[in-house]
Each structure stands twice: as C-alpha cells, then as structure tokens.
Amino acid sequence: MKKRVIIGFLGTQLDGGHGSARWEKWRPSVALAQHEDLVVDRFDLLYSSPAQALARQLKEDIAAVSPDTTVRVHELPLRDAWDFEDVYGCLFDFAREYPFDTDNEDYWIHITTGTHVVQICLFLMTEARYFPGCLLQSSPPRRQGHGSPGNYTLIDLDLSRYDLIAQRFSHARTEGVALLKSGIATRNARFNLMIEEIEHVAARSRAPMLLMGPTGAGKSFLARRIFELKKTRHQLNGRFVEINCATLHGDGAASTLFGHVKGAFTGAAAERPGLLRTAHKGLLFLDEIGELGLDEQAMLLKAVEEKRFLPMGGDLEVQSDFQLIAGTNRDLAREVTAGRFREDLFARINLWTYFLPSLAERPEDIEPNLDYLLEQASGEIGYVARFNKESRAAFLRFATSAGARWKGNFRDLHASITRMATLAEAGRITTPVADAEIGRLRHLWREPGTPDRAPVDLDALLGTERAAQLDLFDKVQLQAVVQACSGCDSLSDAGRKLFAVSRAEKAKPNDADRLRKYLARHDLTWDDIRGRS
Structure with missing residues (x-):
C-alpha cells in the first residue's frame, strides 16, 4: 500500500486558536488527522515566518490526535501571501526541491486553507503536475462543538478519468x-x-x-x-x-x-x-x-x-x-x-x-465539396439546382482525372458549379450541361499557343475498367502518345514524330513498328487512334 501524504498551507485564521477552547473549534488542518476512516502517514505543512508559532502548535496538535502521522513544517520565504508572483514563485521552488516519490506515495494537496491566492496557485501547480497528486477540499461539520472533523472531498484533475468530461x-x-x-x-x-x-x-x-x-x-x-x-x-x-x-x-x-x-x-x-x-x-x-x-x-x-x-x-x-x-x-x-x-x-x-494543398492534390475532396458549392450556388441564383445521376458521375470522373488541372483551385470549382447551376433547366443539371462545362474548363485551362484540343479520354478509348487498371505513369504516357498521333496521316508519320531523336541512332529505323508494338501493349491499333482523330 502506498503511503498517504497531505501537503497544505497553514491557515492563520481557520487553523488558529488559543488554550483548550481551540479544540471546540473546527480547524481544517487538524481535522484531517481526526477522521477515523482516513490514515494520514505524513503531513507537510507550509507557512510563512510570521506564523512560526502557530505552525509549531499545529504540529503538536496533529501529533496529539494522530500519533502515527509524521508532521513536517516548512517555512517559505513569503513576503506577501496575496501577491501572485511571490506566492507562485515560493511554491514553485518548494515543489522543485521536494522529493516526490509517486511509486510509493500518494499526494493530496489541501486547498482549504491559506489566502485565495495561495489556493489558486496550489490548484494551478497541481493541474500542471508540479504537485503530482489530487486536490483535497475539506469542510466543517454542520454543527460546531460536537467533535466532528467535518467532511473532505478529493478532486482528481486527470480529465482522462472522467468519461463524460472527456x-x-x-x-x-x-x-x-x-x-x-x-x-x-x-x-x-x-x-x-x-x-x-x-x-x-x-x-x-x-x-x-x-x-x-x-x-x-x-x-x-x-x-x-x-x-x-x-x-x-x-x-x-x-x-x-x-x-x-x-x-x-x-x-x-x-x-x-x-x-x-x-x-x-x-x-x-x-x-x-x-x-x-x-x-x-x-x-x-x-x-x-x-x-x-x-x-x-x-x-x-x-x-x-x-x-x-x-x-x-x-x-x-x-x-x-x-x-x-x-x-x-x-x-x-x-x-x-x-x-x-x-x-x-x-x-x-x-x-x-x-x-494548404491545391485542389488537384485533393481529388478525393472534390465530391464532398460538390454539394456544399451547389448549395451556395443555389442561394445565389435563387432556386435549388441538383445533378442527375449520370451528369454527376460524368463531371466527377472528369474533375478527379489527371486532365483536370484546377488552375484556380476552389475558385475554379466554385465558378464551374455556379455556371452549371445557372444553366440547369428546372434545377436539373443534365449530362449535356455537364459535358459542355467540361469542354469549357478544358478550353480555359489550355496553354497559350496550343491547339484547342481536348485531352485524351482513356475511358472512352480503352473502356472504364481497363483504364482504371493503368498506373498514373502509364496513363500520362499513353495520353501523350495518342495526343501526338492526332493530326498525323499515317502510322509511319506518327512514329517519326514520336521517335525523332532516337531514330537518328539506328541504321534502319522502323518507327511504325515501334509505335505499333507500343499500342499493342494496350490492345490498341492505329485504326483505334485514327478513329479518335
């Protein structure tokens, strides 16, 4: 069993008293040693120099009512018990030098006595674990003069133990x-x-x-x-x-x-x-x-x-x-x-x-933002706008693809949703409205000086299931190859365009064959590519 140690500040008013009459009075520090159900192994009593005589008296009185309790008195160099800085500094120095042994001792910090500033500082230092224990609050009996030690309550500041508070x-x-x-x-x-x-x-x-x-x-x-x-x-x-x-x-x-x-x-x-x-x-x-x-x-x-x-x-x-x-x-x-x-x-x-990451770095957050932005747009245009199932799927497929650049991030997405909501007939954003918006975004994001050509839609080219099985690296490479083939008249012409550098190192370059084999890896032919063009 761990030893129980009480640390408290002497109360010059509540703990005071003279002659035999003092035993008729409820004195908080002495009363803690009078509880039959409370064994106090040690009482560390703090005081300032003007209360030295009272500290000695309390030590004797506690020993009289509880001989097994060791009482140690500690004089603090306290100038003003109502000065927060002075009180906190003295208590901090005391706590830093005190030989706490939490493996073998439980500490109860008595906050009933002392000035209000003393009580506040004891609370703060216990909360901060400078005093590693619980707070102890005591109260007098309902009727004085009957020898009752009153009541006491423990306050554990470890909030993790309080499920409701947590x-x-x-x-x-x-x-x-x-x-x-x-x-x-x-x-x-x-x-x-x-x-x-x-x-x-x-x-x-x-x-x-x-x-x-x-x-x-x-x-x-x-x-x-x-x-x-x-x-x-x-x-x-x-x-x-x-x-x-x-x-x-x-x-x-x-x-x-x-x-x-x-x-x-x-x-x-x-x-x-x-x-x-x-x-x-x-x-x-x-x-x-x-x-x-x-x-x-x-x-x-x-x-x-x-x-x-x-x-x-x-x-x-x-x-x-x-x-x-x-x-x-x-x-x-x-x-x-x-x-x-x-x-x-x-x-x-x-x-x-x-x-804050860009929207393109958070493609999984586009869908959760869709309904929020739609609600905002609906408030601006004065009626509720909603996607149908097909248009929502089509727009999200594009919005989360590698081809969606979202240069303006959420400003682009907000503007896009606002346009579709405004164009929605009877509040329904249909597939044609979504497709037109996708085309508008592609046009807005194209680089200056580049042809106004839509990015390669691998879902349409390969099928959704096959396209989903490609790594991002393969997707980007295939899109670039198909894009480069656009506008070429033949497989050989496209091969020369794609292998313009490496073909110079070959004695007998066969650009068409190289391109044909690359496309075959994806179950594609030149006719598939030309059909797209």
Whole structure:
C-alpha cells in the first residue's frame, strides 16, 4: 500500500486558536488527522515566518490526535501571501526541491486553507503536475462543538478519468473541426490532420499563423473560419479584418494598415485609424503578405510584437491588440534569402505554418465539396439546382482525372458549379450541361499557343475498367502518345514524330513498328487512334 501524504498551507485564521477552547473549534488542518476512516502517514505543512508559532502548535496538535502521522513544517520565504508572483514563485521552488516519490506515495494537496491566492496557485501547480497528486477540499461539520472533523472531498484533475468530461471535450473538438471545414466531410488524410491541429492551436494560442498555398486553395476561407471558431469560444470579441497586400502600394500601404493623422501627406484631409486598429481585439488576415514593402514589414513586426505602432505622420504611438494570420503563395524562406522579406518578421510569423494543398492534390475532396458549392450556388441564383445521376458521375470522373488541372483551385470549382447551376433547366443539371462545362474548363485551362484540343479520354478509348487498371505513369504516357498521333496521316508519320531523336541512332529505323508494338501493349491499333482523330 502506498503511503498517504497531505501537503497544505497553514491557515492563520481557520487553523488558529488559543488554550483548550481551540479544540471546540473546527480547524481544517487538524481535522484531517481526526477522521477515523482516513490514515494520514505524513503531513507537510507550509507557512510563512510570521506564523512560526502557530505552525509549531499545529504540529503538536496533529501529533496529539494522530500519533502515527509524521508532521513536517516548512517555512517559505513569503513576503506577501496575496501577491501572485511571490506566492507562485515560493511554491514553485518548494515543489522543485521536494522529493516526490509517486511509486510509493500518494499526494493530496489541501486547498482549504491559506489566502485565495495561495489556493489558486496550489490548484494551478497541481493541474500542471508540479504537485503530482489530487486536490483535497475539506469542510466543517454542520454543527460546531460536537467533535466532528467535518467532511473532505478529493478532486482528481486527470480529465482522462472522467468519461463524460472527456466526451464533451472530444465533442467540442469535433464541432470545432467541423466548423473549420464548414461541415464538409473531407477525405484527404493530410488535409484532415492539418485541420485537426489548427483547431487545437486556435483554441490554445493567440500567436500568429502563416497559411501557405497556391491562389484559390482556401487561405482566406480558412482564416475566416478560424476567427469564427475563436469567436464562439469567447477568445475574440473584435472584428475579422482582411486585406490583400498585393493591392497596397506606396504611401497608401502604410496608411491603409497603420492609419495616418490629418495632414500626414497631400490629400490626408482627415485622420484615418487604419486596419490594425480596426482589428483591435479581433483577427487581422493579411493575404499575400509577401507583397508588403520592407518598410511596412518593419512597422508590422513592431505592431505584432509590442501591440503598438506609429500612424503615418503621428508623434504618439497607438495600441491595437489583434491576432495575426498571414497568407502567401510565395516561398517566404526564398524571399528572405533574396532580401525581399525581413528575416525577423518571417521568424515571428513562422511559429504555426500550414501549407494548404491545391485542389488537384485533393481529388478525393472534390465530391464532398460538390454539394456544399451547389448549395451556395443555389442561394445565389435563387432556386435549388441538383445533378442527375449520370451528369454527376460524368463531371466527377472528369474533375478527379489527371486532365483536370484546377488552375484556380476552389475558385475554379466554385465558378464551374455556379455556371452549371445557372444553366440547369428546372434545377436539373443534365449530362449535356455537364459535358459542355467540361469542354469549357478544358478550353480555359489550355496553354497559350496550343491547339484547342481536348485531352485524351482513356475511358472512352480503352473502356472504364481497363483504364482504371493503368498506373498514373502509364496513363500520362499513353495520353501523350495518342495526343501526338492526332493530326498525323499515317502510322509511319506518327512514329517519326514520336521517335525523332532516337531514330537518328539506328541504321534502319522502323518507327511504325515501334509505335505499333507500343499500342499493342494496350490492345490498341492505329485504326483505334485514327478513329479518335
């Protein structure tokens, strides 16, 4: 059996008393040793120097009621029991030097006595495991003077032992993650892990975040969701303020961000607070932060670190306590190396950095986003639009294929869904509407100067089942070969085009035969290819 050890602070009022009358009074520290069902092997009693006499008296009284309890008194160099810093520092030093032996001893931290500051510090240090034990709360009997030691209660701060609390915390985290994803059941494992960590960080930290990723990947959307999450948890009560730094130029950049005083420059007819002050107690999202000038970067660093800055033309600093989220599609580490971004600012905003993958890297998330974007589009056009089964399958087959480039990421997908919803007759997106949209996207994504030719549809060429059995490498290679054959008059002409370099090394090149054998590997003939053309 482990030994039971109580650690508590002497209460100058509750534990005090003189003469024999003190035994008629409920004294919390002494009462703990009077419980018949509670064996206390050791009592470590903490006190400050003015209470030395009382500490000696309590030691004797506890020994009198419980001879088997070892009482050790510890004088702390405490100047003011109501000063948080002083109390916490003394208790921290005590805990650091105390020879805890958790294998052989159980520790109960008594928080009934001492000033409220002492009780709070004991709670915090037990929660942080500086005191590796449970909290002990005692209370007096209902009627004084009858020798009853009162009651005591243990409070175990290990939340993992409380199933209901653990379930509520888990449910709250699940709700937070769902809020960040707008309720979309995304399937990409990498993205989901990132969102779970962001939820955890957002709930615990006000440090800057850096969201990296290509244009349209959802940085602005995610920043606003982080704000909404923190707002629901009462961590922010200000506004969400957003600006794309690529739109800021010259004096207007500093004025927009930091504000200006009247007359700061030509045209400054009135004072302007600036976005940093507008974001006070809220969240400031600076998209494309890599576009900021070096002077503005220096001012921003001061504002982030010190929460104060000088408006343009001003002599007095102003304050703004905001949380910063920065977004960029640039590699800021390279920008630092090139001298275009301040290293100290990069270090300050690089604590929590997340890279949002492009839509093409998350093809499994296109389908879960489809219904969400359709609902948005329906709200914009004023009626409910839905795919039929065939059109949905056709669009998803194209949207998740290697030929779908999604250059603008979610902006492209949102625009595509909006177009189909707008063109839907009676709210039904039919196969012709989906096919026309697929053609439009292919046209939009073609490289400048290239023929307006649709990518090779391997499903149509090989059949869906055979195409699904190909590795991505083989798919890309076959698509390129078939595309190169387009416009060629013969098998030999296509072979010369495809093997233009290697054929020069052969004494008797047979380009047509090489191409025929390659196509045969996929059960294709020249007629199949020519038929496509």
